[in-house]
Amino acid sequence: MSSSQITFFHDIRNLGINHNHWYAVARSVEVKCQPFSITLWHQSIVLYRDSEGKVHALEDLCPHRFVKLSSGRAIADELECAYHGWRFKSSGKCSYVPYLASNQKLPSCQIRTFPVQELNGFIWLFPGDKSKINLVSPLEIPEWEHLNYIATISVIKCRAHYSYLVENLMDMYHGHLHQNWQAWAAAKLIDLSENDDRVDAYYQAQSYYKIDKIWSISQLLFPSLRQLHPEPLNVSYIYPNWVSNLGKDFKIYCLLLPINEKQTQAYLIHFTSLHAFWRLHKLPEWFRRFVKNSLFGSAQKLLDGLVQQDVEMIEEEQQAYLKNPQQRSYELNKALVSTQRLIKKQALQ
Numbered sequence: 001m002s003s004s005q006i007t008f009f010h011d012i013r014n015l016g017i018n019h020n021h022w023y024a025v026a027r028s029v030e031v032k033c034q035p036f037s038i039t040l041w042h043q044s045i046v047l048y049r050d051s052e053g054k055v056h057a058l059e060d061l062c063p064h065r066f067v068k069l070s071s072g073r074a075i076a077d078e079l080e081c082a083y084h085g086w087r088f089k090s091s092g093k094c095s096y097v098p099y100l101a102s103n104q105k106l107p108s109c110q111i112r113t114f115p116v117q118e119l120n121g122f123i124w125l126f127p128g129d130k131s132k133i134n135l136v137s138p139l140e141i142p143e144w145e146h147l148n149y150i151a152t153i154s155v156i157k158c159r160a161h162y163s164y165l166v167e168n169l170m171d172m173y174h175g176h177l178h179q180n181w182q183a184w185a186a187a188k189l190i191d192l193s194e195n196d197d198r199v200d201a202y203y204q205a206q207s208y209y210k211i212d213k214i215w216s217i218s219q220l221l222f223p224s225l226r227q228l229h230p231e232p233l234n235v236s237y238i239y240p241n242w243v244s245n246l247g248k249d250f251k252i253y254c255l256l257l258p259i260n261e262k263q264t265q266a267y268l269i270h271f272t273s274l275h276a277f278w279r280l281h282k283l284p285e286w287f288r289r290f291v292k293n294s295l296f297g298s299a300q301k302l303l304d305g306l307v308q309q310d311v312e313m314i315e316e317e318q319q320a321y322l323k324n325p326q327q328r329s330y331e332l333n334k335a336l337v338s339t340q341r342l343i344k345k346q347a348l349q
């Protein structure tokens, strides 16, 4: 092995997460008044919306017989367990037992609750030490509301440790895999920086898309309209999430929801910028919002196609690791060493 090659140590594939961050656990539209169940690093959590639209998060476990509260329903702003009908307030206190005798008191149980906030189309949950909640904020996604950006969301579900997904996202040399989708080409790492919370990798690449004419958006649908041209391709692992931009026209976020050592979910959000269309910006706001909403999901086929290819590779990596955890791999991309270092640093905090 030459000195420019880097050896990976695979103990990272069993590392946990740093709980003292905000995690995007659901899309806002997914959480209605009925219970919605999610898992964040082995922790089952039930989300529901009260009659005022406020979202609450509780441990998804009835303190009576330890069944899932998410199998029940929300009634009068409280959660009712499916089994014996006990009800719980959003504070986690038991409020009602249907068969409570007149000489019995309500059980004094307290279900664990989690701080949640709704921001930029997602429900953000803080699973950590509540005394540290003010040290961090949810990832900013200014494009979500901005009228100049068209969003598309793809949900990633992969049977692999989250480190494989983050490494895939930080390693722009894997454009090779997506040749048929023509996402980007000829990436070259130019610069790299890292600190305790983030890794920024700056690549130079070739982009197939240029959004500068009103019909440019059709490049997403018709490959013959695309032309290669150089663009900066920057990717950042801003723990626990990922952000990237390809030139000025595209911005992509990946909001990670690690489930356990062998399962990861994530929301990939792709924004296409309409910045170049200055005529559009002069139109009334309601019309621009109409355009933004009508074009939501216009890159769906592309995004889902890329995700499918990535997931296939990531799951193969996980399987190979499980077969032979001691096997060492060879790496040439320094951005991945920084990425692993950040994962370790954060997980061991």
Ligand code: FES
Pocket (backbone or CB within 6 Å): 062, 063, 064, 065, 066, 067, 081, 082, 083, 084, 085, 086
């Ligand atoms: S198990 Fe939930 S009410 Fe009995």
Ligand SMILES: [Fe+2]
Pocket (backbone or CB within 6 Å): 168, 174, 178, 306, 310
């Ligand atoms: Fe990819």
